[in-house]
Structures are given as C-alpha cells and as structure tokens.
Amino acid sequence: MGFLFDANLSPRVARALAAMDYPVVHIYDVPELPDKAKDPEIISWCRENGQIWVTQDIKSRRMDQHGPLIRQAGVSVAWFRPPSKKGWSHKRCLEVFLKWIDDMLARFSADSMVLHQYSSKANKPIKLP
Numbered sequence: 001m002g003f004l005f006d007a008n009l010s011p012r013v014a015r016a017l018a019a020m021d022y023p024v025v026h027i028y029d030v031p032e033l034p035d036k037a038k039d040p041e042i043i044s045w046c047r048e049n050g051q052i053w054v055t056q057d058i059k060s061r062r063m064d065q066h067g068p069l070i071r072q073a074g075v076s077v078a079w080f081r082p083p084s085k086k087g088w089s090h091k092r093c094l095e096v097f098l099k100w101i102d103d104m105l106a107r108f109s110a111d112s113m114v115l116h117q118y119s120s121k122a123n124k125p126i127k128l129p
Helices: 011-019 039-049 062-073 090-110
Strands: 002-005 024-026 051-056 077-080 115-118
Touching: 002 011, 002 039, 011 024, 011 090, 039 051, 039 062, 051 090, 077 090
Parallel strands: 002 024, 002 051, 051 077, 077 115
Antiparallel strands: none
C-alpha cells in the first residue's frame, strides 16, 4: 500500500515524503500514467497497483462525478482540502500530510476502501459517505 499524489499536488512534496521513506509517488513519476491523466485512468491505476489516491478537493463536484467509479473500483482516496482556492504552499502541504500520515496508514490499512477528507485545521478526518 502506498500513496499516489495527483497532479494538483506538488511533486516536490511527494518526493520529499518518499525521501523520508514514506510510500509516496507522484503521478509525474509513474511512467504508465501520462502527466495529464484523467481521473478514471488514475482510479484504475490505483486499483491495479494497490495505491491510495491523494488529491486536493479544489472542485467539490469531483466526488459527484467519480464517486460511483471510486466505489466500484474499491479505491481509497484521501482528499486534502486547502482552506482557500489558492491552495497550500509546498511547506504547508508537507506539514499537513505529515500531520495525517500515521492516521492515514492506520485507517487505509484497516478498511478495504475508505474515503476521507483531510484539512489543516481539523482535529480528525472527515469520513465521506
């Protein structure tokens, strides 16, 4: 089990986490996936490779669009929701991910499919329906 960072998250953050021995890879570093892979391609790749999809919830409609496909594929997803449309700095993204990494590893290994939203201000993740 590992984490696939979507293109809307920094490859620098993913590579920094990988350098700290966290099981993280950025989509740009996956030869089988094009840099501009569509979400259904990402979901399929995560299913085939046992990866958890990590993405920013910039467009709230994403769950409406892909929820059935995510559930059908049995893919776990961690949505990181920045406090504003500007998103996070690289440093802040790294801090938030490090805040939640142990929780994510425990939750995602315990359940076969989990959908959670993480933020910088929350004290616990929000489990999505």
